[in-house]
Amino acid sequence: MSGKPLVVLDPGHGGRSPGAVSRSGLREKEINMAICLAVYQALEGLAEVLLTRQGDENVTLVQRAALANAARADCFVSVHCNSSVDRRARGTETFCFPGSAAGRRLAVLLQQQLVRSLYLPDRGVKTARFAVLRQTRMPAALVEVAFLSNTVEEELLRDQAVRQKAGRALARGIGEFLGL
Template identity: 40%
Template sequence: MPASELGDMQQGYTVVLDAGHGGVDGGAVGSKTGIAEAGLNLTVVKLVQAELEEEGVRVLLTRTDENALARGKKADMQARKAIMNKPGVDIVVSIHMNKFTDSSVKGPMAFYMKGSDEGRRLAELVITAVCESVEAPSRKANPADFFMIRESPSPSVLVECGFLSNPAEEALLQDPQYQRKLASGVVKGVMDFLRSMALEPSGKPIVTVSPTPSQAAK
């Protein structure tokens, strides 16, 4: 596909970027500095937003500042769901920081909704690009059942940028240069997905989801 046609196609796409947590819900906390995940998530999201918009992609943010979208966790998540379910949304990317009881565990991870073929493909492209960008060992994307990927009607990925429970990685996740590398990896994965997706005549992605028994019963 010529670059000019790809540029026109990208301008027809909308990506929702979700900065996990916010408000009184700070998320994971750094083991050494005590930094809260929520602020780091938003920093990376805004870097991703800037790069995607340079590529001609329309971006919607679930939250734009340190505040949650509503009072109470349930109301906040429902507000995020409403944004994901807006007409025309093609991809959802939720950004988080990780933690674990074993402080030696480190590295980015990506999750997709189990049963979603397009979600898996998006997640695989994103985690491959992120690992390459930050020079981390390659990892496969993992199926999961998190709210943001479960409730999204479009292909979605939840990215855990690294572990705040690992002191060395905690420091990296606060480094502006490393944050830019993370963001560039996410953007490359998203753009690779846009370039490789199967297209309907309308130019929108064909989304295929194979329901699990529990999904089919709902």
């Protein structure tokens, strides 16, 4: 036992599931993983961190939640990029499970840090009964960092420096949540 809190990071999609794909072919699963690796690095030494997938693998939503539950994680953060048929849709939003006060607190901190760091429109914290939020037994949040369907935000998501920045912002939010 290290005594450090345990964070489970969930890079959305993977393997046969690319997630959203931009018009130029940028795949959400790769961006999600790059951002999660940046969170991982930023939390090194402060928290124990587990990823729900190590690379470009197929992992079901049930498996992702089960991993976090079995590990008795202190919090669960799922990382995604958004997409809309409305190509003008922009900004950052974060989801928590309805009725979870701790989940909402985590979501608010993550959303604040992302908005302060990336300066994208603040779409706020919302609730959803997404499987990874419903099936995890610890405070959980799902971030939608920016829209792959918007040309301006797609360019940002393509940029490794922006991914790093998003990852560091999420790590700050997690750190605040855990009192690190």
